[in-house]
Each structure stands twice: as structure tokens, then as C-alpha cells.
Amino acid sequence: MNAHPSSPAHMGIRQWLMLAVLAVVWGASFFSIEIAVTELPPLTIVSVRVGLAALVLYTYMLVTRVRLPFSGRADWRTVVFAIMLMGVFNNIIPSGLIVWGQTHITSSLASILNATMPLFTVFMAHFFTQDEPLTPGRLVGVLVGFSGVVFIVGPYALQGLLSGVAGQLAVLGAAFSYAIAVVIGRRFVRLGLAPVQMAFGQALAAAVIVTPAALVIDQPYLLPLPSWQVVVALVSLATISTAFAYLLYFRLIAEAGATHASLVTLMIPVVASALGISFLGEVFEPTHGIGLLLIGFGLLLIDGRLTKRRKLRAADVPPQGR
Template sequence: MQGNSEFFTRRYVVFACAVLCTILWGSSYPAIKTGYELLNIPRGDIPSLMVFAGMRFLLAGLFLIFINKLLKRPSLPLNWQNVRQLSLLGATQTCLQYVFFYIGVANTTGVKASIMNATGTFFSVILAHYLYHNDKLNQRKLVGCLVGFAGVFMVNFSDSLLSIDFTLAGEGAVVFAAFILAAGSIYGKRVSQNMDAMQMTAWQLAIGGLILLVIGYGLGGQSGDFGFSATLLLMYLALLSSIAFAVWSLLLKYNPVGMITIFNFLIPIFGTLLSGLFLQEAFLEWKNLIALLLVCFGIYLVTRVGASLR
């Protein structure tokens, strides 16, 4: 009986931690859009958007480095190879990805952005098919990708269903950011074979954030009107990234990968719900609900491996 009790207690903790991560990531959509308003950053001011993103991820990287110290994880040796790999990761997976992500979020609703960004899961599956001989598309993954992309297509219909409500600066930028993340994650997976994943994430966030800051300020970007609320929001965005990445890395380390990654389907759900709640966006429209169901079911199909807690 005691063994069963420990098993269910551990399973509950794993479940709670995974859900916490998805709530934090889902909350980033309304938080970013709220940040634009508090800082008075126009959606067309790309350099200032880069500065906002850079401040967030530089802080997130520094927070995560501090968390690594608290957990007494071994320091990452900063030799030439590691610096080169981390710089490439930071320039792509953080800097380039979030340039397009922040532009996209500024030009579409939080509800649509949370659903559109879920395409990253399907891009990862497709890219892995061509890059890894042991991670090929099967029937279940193919159906999952088709179902997921059908959901993304659905959410872009206008209310009348007679036209497509899609812009390159909005939905297109979010999808391109998701593709960059998928490609960068595959490279990150290769790099993580020779370095600690949490240390790798910390440094690439910090490096990518610094690049965003330098380019943003260099192009004339401004940090915005920082008051008390804006400062708290920036700290929250930085902490949510560092805490979620730290907890997620520990979950992946001590549990079967398939059992953890399947929780990814909750991110667009929480992103949609929280955007509707905090931004007063309409999300109970039938096309949004159908799109959300299709995307979540697609993510479930491509990440399900039938693993159980060990």
C-alpha cells in the first residue's frame, strides 16, 4: 500500500509541475500584449519590440543561471566550441525566433497567436523525419500533423467563413517564429548531447537576449515608459521563462520524455483561455473552439508514445 501511495503522490507532483509549466507559457501571450500597452510601444515599432524581448530574455537567462547555482549543478565550461554553439542557439532560437514572435503577437490577437504558435510541434515532427533516421513520420504522426494544421487553417477564417483573416505581419510572423523554434530545437537537441540542457538553455537565453538588446537599441529602439506595473510585468515574463524551463528540464530528466511532452497540448488551451480572460478577447466562437480542439488533438497524436511513469 505504501508503494502505491508513493507512486500516486509522485504522479500527482509530476502532473502538477507539468501543468504549471504550460500555464506559465500560456500566460505569456496576454502578458506580452499587456506589456506593449504599459510601455506604450506601438506595434509597428520593431526596434522597441526587440528591446522589450531582449530585456525579458537576458533577465530570464540570468535568473536561470542563478537557479542552476542554487541547484548546485556543475558549471558549464565556456570553451570556444561551447561559446560558438551557444551563440548560434541564442542568435536563432532566442533572438531571431522572438523577433518574429513579438511582431506577430503585436499584430494579432492573443487567442490566435496561442493557437498558431502550436504549429511548432508539427514542424518539429516533420523536420525530425528528414534529419533523424530513428524519428520517422508514421501514420499517427502524419494524421496528427494534418489535424493540427487543419485547426490552424480553421482559426484564420473570418466570422462569415467567406474569407481568410491572415496577415504576414501577424499570424504569418507567429508561424514563422514557430518554424524557427522547431529548427533551433533540433540543433539544440544535438548540442545538448554534450552539455547540460538547463545550462545550455540559460546561456542561450542570456546571449539571445543580449543580441536583441544590442540590435534593438542600435536601430533606435526605446525601452518604453517603465512604471511600477511595467517593471513587475517584465519580471514576471522573465521569471516565467526561467522557472518553466528549469522545471520542465527536471521533469524530462527524471521521467519518460513522452509522458512529459504530451502536456504540450495544454499550452494553446491556457494561452486561449488567459487571453480571453485578461485581454477580453472573444474566444468562445465556434471556429476558435473547433480550431483549438483540432490543434490540441493533433499535438496529442504526435507526442503520444504510450509511456508510463516509472
């Protein structure tokens, strides 16, 4: 398998539909978390999420007769190590930080801050990969995007709302962890793992690590039984927003490339905000909207779409004679 497959210049209708479905699925995850944190502690939510997702993905592998990611491989130690790293940086750390963060901030704001992940990825890719340098256009995009983050977080910090700032920083930490996972995930490409093997492996690794911690720290067995609303939220979070979402995401990367797939972060905050405003009575502040626009504009600059269109338009202008 090619370690750096080329991605198409444009997405077709199939890829745009996949992107839209993924945005709705991941946008809804912030809504589900907002419900779950009302009755359950963060580690318990993460443990149930990744554990049930691993079970669903394993069942899918049995039905489709896909082997375990480390089965029958001479390099199984390398595979296990890569899977463990992905489980930590792509599941445990970001999920735990987002869930904890949403105990202090709304789902709308959490989804917006989560959209900064590609901004961190630009720097990570520059220093830890050889084919994604930090170009001037990308640097401007990072600065514009981070100005959106500052616009969102700044007013709360100036007002001294420490708990709110802590929640926002937690979600930003989750976005940074996702960026680390993107770089680590390149190992999966070289190892030739199928999307379902990648999704199952990281979910299983996360469950093995976080479940004992949840049992010791949260002691969920001493908590009262959750309401049916929380149970539905957890099942939705694990099956749809984790198992199904990762299958769809890795397939989208394979068909459209990582750059196009990352555009889902532009759409997730819109979905999460709409759900929070419609069902949770949340208020979407004007500062959040301005910050989101700045982040979106920064991501477009990073993607290079705006500069590409400029160059094409300039190329179409005929030279002026004297």
C-alpha cells in the same frame, strides 16, 4: 550520457503536476506580452526578457555552485556554437516573432498558433534525426493538425485582413523556429550539459545578440518610462516565464521524455485564452475553438496514444472460434 535516453511509457503525478505548472507559466507569458506591447517595441521586450532571465539563472548557478557551460571544457568552442544557435532559434527568432505577432493578433490566437510547434517538429525530426521517422500515423496527425491551422487562418485571409494574417504567419514562424531548436538541442544531450547550463547559455547568447540591435533599432532610452503594469509584466516574463520555465521544462524532459513534455503545447492555449478573455476583454471565436480541437487531435495522433490504445484493445479481444 546516453544520446537518446528512453522515456517512460506513462507519467506519474509529479510529472503531470510539472506539466500543469509549465502550461500555466508559459500560458501566462502570452498575457504578459499582451500588456508589454502596449508601451514597448518588440526587440526591447525580447532584450529585457532574455537579459534578465540570464541574470536570474546566473545567480541561481552561483548559489548552487554550478559551473558555466563552457568553463573548463576542451570542447568549449562546440559548446559556444551550440549555445549561440539555441539562443537564436529558441529565443531571439521565436520571441521576436511572437511579440511582433501579438501587435496584430490577440494572445489567445497567438497561443493556439504556437501549439503547432510539434507539427513542424515531426518533419524536422524525420529529415534531421535517425530515430524519429515520419510514420503513417504521424503523417495523418500532421494533416489533421494543419487543418486546424488552416481553419484558424483561412477565414481571415479570405476577408483580406492582411495585418491579421501577417501576425498569424509570424507566430507560425516562431513555432517553426522552436522546431528547429528541438533538433539543434540534441547537441546539448551529447555534450552532457545540465539543464540550468542549457537554460543560462541560450539566454545569455540571445541577450548578447539582441540587446545591441534593440538599442540601435528601438532606441528604448528615448522612450518614456513604462508604467508599473508593464514593468511587472516584463519581470514576470523574464523570471517566471523564461528562467523558471526553462529549468522546469528541461527537468521535465529528463524525467518524462521529450514527447511527454511536448504535450504542454496542448494546455498552453487554454491557459492563455482564459487569461485573455478574463482580463483583456478578448473574444474567443468559435473558429478558434474548432481549430484548437483539430490541432489537439493531430498532436494526439502524432504522439501515438490513440493508436496504442487501439492496439491494446485489439490484443485483449479473444480470437473467435468456428
